[in-house]
Amino acid sequence: MTPPFYFFCEQADGRGGGTIKSKSAGRILALVLTALLCISLTAALVRLTVKFGATVVGAEAGVLVYDDFNDNILGTNLGGAAGAMSYDGAHDPTLNFVPGYEGSALRISYSVPAGQWCGYWSFFLASQKGYDVSGFTDIRMWVKGGAGGENFKIELKDFEGRSRHVYVSIVPGFESGLSTSWQELIIPLYNFEGVNLRWLRQVNIVFDTYPYSGTVYIDRIAFTENSPRTFAPLGLVLDDFNSGSGPNRLGGSCGSMDPNPDDPAEWITASYVTDSYEGLGPLKLAYNRGTASWVGYWTYMRPDGSGYDVSDYENISFYVKGSAGGENFKIELVDTSNNVATKYVTVPGTSYQKVSLPFSQFSNIQNVNLRSLKQVNIVFDTSPNTGTVYIDLIRFEWVFYKEVAKRAFLYFWFEANPETGLVPDKNSDSMASIAATGFGLSAICVGENKGWISAQEAKQRVLTTLQFLRDNVQKVNGMPYHFVWVHNGQRYGYSEISIVDTAILMAGVLHAANHFSDN
Incomplete structure (x- = not known):
């Protein structure tokens, strides 16, 4: 069959003997088109590499090798710096390169006083800006210990300083x-919920738990797409216990409570284990309340112990199981005036089941200020006097349309460029819309009002956005272009000046000005 471009060339020639010349031209055209196709595919691959962190030619598809240590130089494969750190600068671990699982590995020898910390820090990029790993589903590395039993935490930190960690000991296996033998440590990124994976800045390894001295070996840190993609649960998650330690998901401290700690007849231990309903770990509470006393577990809603507004929510829920089933405890909701509402729970069985407790079922709920909830307690004060329960995914739940509102806010919060505050238009990474940025400013005000972000986070993002709009966004007679480059604010392509979209932007600016009128 004659290719269509041959036919086109023959029709275009029209002279005697022109068919041979036309076919030659057709072959040339075919080569040119093939070359253009290859160039286009290569360009697309490069774009995917930049956007999703897909690896470059010669590497495994769907894998971003963060650092394989094979160059025997401190610094990541992406060009970011790396080094040692400690609480006082005098207890930095010793870092060297040794033969590893494949090629070279990083050896970290550490020793700190009990209760202190040291570790290894690393940046994605030399610029110390954020890197988009949202297309991946896990972080993994090969690890082994010098003596065995070593424990540390993996910490991911984003461009705006939010961080979340996971301890090795909460990972199955x-x-x-x-x-003392090489094992592959795999942590699904789902367990780092709350960190902006579109702007991830650092990967740190921190030693702050027993044993406080030892040697570990790390090889081939990578992000992959090989774990199932899991989405964040609905509602306000108080704690999912996936870090392997406190604080909880809202940043509040937590721990066990015993009114008579010197009495050996009553005790409670709170630990993080791997037998979870979701994610990596649940909370395990093993207890003996004695014959007439009580023991329990507390968790604060905020880092400073101040109140959190949960009045929009309708219930508190969690997944629970018992070692025997039939264990009893009560949930306490405590406000900042120390008013307490209570609800007793009987553990349904030895496998995880969801328990949902509507606020309306709590005793004394009418006297508790749900706009200023300070803490949630789990209290064992009734028979059976001893037992073990496992609790996972404590959260506050509400009707679906309220969840939609929160997720709409999260879109503007996480999609905005944190360096400029500009919000991309549609799904474009590079083109920002001034109208979307205006909506984003209003969304920040709503998010801060609802407690979804802190006041400081909201003020900083708004200030960044307004300063960038004033100083960097390209304008004509004071009016910005409708579409601008998200990273520098300059006119995008042949964008127009839009009165309507400028008005939407200014509505967001005025909303922010009114919301932060005290600043």
Whole structure:
């Protein structure tokens, strides 16, 4: 069959003997089109590489090798710096390169006083800006210990300083710490919920728990798409216990409580284990309340112990199971005036089941200020006097349309460029819309009012956005272009000046000015 471009060339020639010349031209055209196709595919691959962190030619598809240590130089494969750190600068671990699982590995020898910390820090990029790993589903690395039993936490930190960590001991297969043989440590990124994975800045390894001295070996840190993609649960998550330690998901401290700690007849231990309903770990509470006393577990709603507004929510829920089933405890809701509402729970069985407790079912709820909830307690004060329960995913739930409102806010919060405050238009990474940025400013005000972000986070993002709009966004007679480059604010392509979209932007600016009128 004659290719269509041959036919086109033959029709265009029209002279005697022109068919041979036309076919030659057709072959040339075919080569040119093939070359253009290859160039286009290569360009698309490069764009995907930049956007999703897909690896470059010669690497495994769907894998971003963060650092393989094979160059025997401190610094990541993406060009970011790396080094040692400690609480006082005098207890930095020793870092060297040794033969590893494949090629070279990083050896970290550490020793700190009990209760202190040291570790290894690293940046994605030399600029120390954020890197988009949202297309990946896990972080993994090969690890082993010098003596075995070593434990540390992996900490991910985003461009705006938010961080979340996961301890090795909460990962299945690593409950007792590291082995002296190489093992692949795999942590789904779902367990770092709350960190902006579109602007991830650092990967840190921190030693702040027993044993406080030892040697570990790290090789081939990578982000991959090989774990199932899991989406964040609905509602306000108080704690999912996936870090392997406190604080809780809202930043509040937590711990066990015993009114008579010197009485050996009553006790409670709170620990993080790997037998979870979701994510990596649940909370395990093993207790003995004695014959007439009580023991329990507390968790604050905020880092400073101040109140959190949960009045929009309708119930508190969690997943629970018991070692025997039939264990009893009560949930306490405590406001900042120490008013307490209570509800007793009987553990349904030995496998996880969801328990949802409407606020309306709590005793004394009418006297508790849900706009200023300080803490949630789990209290064992009735028979059976001893037992073990496992609790996972404590959260406050509400009707669906309120969840939609929160997720709409999260879109503007996480999609905005944190350096400029500009919000991309549609799904474009590079083109920002001034109208979307105006909506984003209003969304920040709503998010701060609802407690979804802190006042400081909201003020900083609004200030960044307004300063960038004033100083960097390209304008004509004071009016910005409708579409601008998200990273520098300059006119995008042949964008027009839009009165309507400028008005939407100014509505967001005025909303922010009114919301932060005290600043």
